[in-house]
Amino acid sequence: MWKGLGIDITKHDQLITALPESFKAIYIDPQKNRPKGIGFWDFVVGDIHGLRVSEVVDAKKKGHMVVGTFCLYVPDEIIIALDGISIGLCGGTNFSNYASEGVLPVNVCPLIKSALGFGLGKICPYYLVTDFLIGETTCDGKKKAWEILGKNKEMYVVELPQCKDRPQARAHFIAELKALAKKLEAASKKKLTPENLKTAIAKIAKKRALLRRVHETRKADPVPISGKDALLVSQVAFYDDPDRQIEMLGKLAEELEQRVKVGEGVIAKGTKRILVSGTPQAVPNWKLHDVIETSGAIVVAEETCTGTRYFQGEVKVTGKTVDALLENLADRYLGINCACFTPNEGRLEDIKRLVKEYKADGVVLYTLSFCQIYDIEAQAFEKALKQTHIPVLTITTDYSSEDSAQLKTRVEAFIETL
Ligand code: BJ8
Numbered sequence: 001m002w003k004g005l006g007i008d009i010t011k012h013d014q015l016i017t018a019l020p021e022s023f024k025a026i027y028i029d030p031q032k033n034r035p036k037g038i039g040f041w042d043f044v045v046g047d048i049h050g051l052r053v054s055e056v057v058d059a060k061k062k063g064h065m066v067v068g069t070f071c072l073y074v075p076d077e078i079i080i081a082l083d084g085i086s087i088g089l090c091g092g093t094n095f096s097n098y099a100s101e102g103v104l105p106v107n108v109c110p111l112i113k114s115a116l117g118f119g120l121g122k123i124c125p126y127y128l129v130t131d132f133l134i135g136e137t138t139c140d141g142k143k144k145a146w147e148i149l150g151k152n153k154e155m156y157v158v159e160l161p162q163c164k165d166r167p168q169a170r171a172h173f174i175a176e177l178k179a180l181a182k183k184l185e186a187a188s189k190k191k192l193t194p195e196n197l198k199t200a201i202a203k204i205a206k207k208r209a210l211l212r213r214v215h216e217t218r219k220a221d222p223v224p225i226s227g228k229d230a231l232l233v234s235q236v237a238f239y240d241d242p243d244r245q246i247e248m249l250g251k252l253a254e255e256l257e258q259r260v261k262v263g264e265g266v267i268a269k270g271t272k273r274i275l276v277s278g279t280p281q282a283v284p285n286w287k288l289h290d291v292i293e294t295s296g297a298i299v300v301a302e303e304t305c306t307g308t309r310y311f312q313g314e315v316k317v318t319g320k321t322v323d324a325l326l327e328n329l330a331d332r333y334l335g336i337n338c339a340c341f342t343p344n345e346g347r348l349e350d351i352k353r354l355v356k357e358y359k360a361d362g363v364v365l366y367t368l369s370f371c372q373i374y375d376i377e378a379q380a381f382e383k384a385l386k387q388t389h390i391p392v393l394t395i396t397t398d399y400s401s402e403d404s405a406q407l408k409t410r411v412e413a414f415i416e417t418l
Pocket of ligand 1: 070071072073109110111112138139140141142279280305338339340368370371372373374
């Protein structure tokens, strides 16, 4: 299979050997009383380039379109309605950076360096199995990265509006979704119909609702699942089969709800509770959660794309035409508050609301290095949150472990003050 995909086997072997070790050190050794259901997600990480890759390769042989995406604003529903497979390709490790060196300046965010490296370095089977990629015009770094990746593999870019609250922005995004739908219809050689689009909307809505159920159990004290495990659950949802996700998330949600009923937690009642807010944490980026959860606190929610932004909001299923349903999709997606928009005051409101709902004692504003848009918002949000007496710590970091000890000192000092 690897030869067929054209993978760099030596580099790939190095990557695959390193992962179980770090997973064990971060997930298995330090955590106690994890929910039984999380065993499935442990298996998925242990088998990260196994079962799912062969499923996708087989589906492709049977004529299913396989598409790689990098952002929440590219609706999975349209891809799934056309019997396609959507795979989130954001990179969460600096292992692949060697392959993006020389094509990217040093001061680019680690997520972009990683994703580009995985693509150019031929070490990610998910990237290699895709028929084409769908980028989007969010931050400047991503926009330019698509130009580079586009030389390596077919790239289609969805143009996002910048001022999303304006009526003309909605009209623009709807037009973009219609154009994307045409592109996907041509690639899959299938037609969107109100029926297949409604079925796909319902499937993704079910997956999101179950993710929400899992995350909502974290409002309890004691917390029935660690932040690290909850993060892993979200990360896997970006590339695993949605039907399998629905089945496994349902089981996990039931187990966690049962734990809440009997007051069973992964950490003592009264442990300080942290909301993480900011840039996404793509697999295997578990650094910040590990630092927080080995410093005497627990992460109870993430206002990030690998957290609440991923499952918030519903898509209306009313509408008799494909166009009407695409408009419904546009409305749900434009409800997500990312720093790439201006103004973006809704995100601050989201953070304040989540602090209350999840009874967080403090907020960690998390920014990946060189992500200007989240960095700038972090400065303004820090002031605003402090004014409302919500304790805040701002952290800017990358994927290396060099600053872990320093981060731990800062996080421990912050937790002491809560
Ligand atoms: S909806 S957060 S997935 S754009 S961290 S690459 S913004 S320089 S990832 Fe994002 Fe969509 Fe927004 Fe979510 Fe650029 Fe910042 Fe890097 Fe980022």
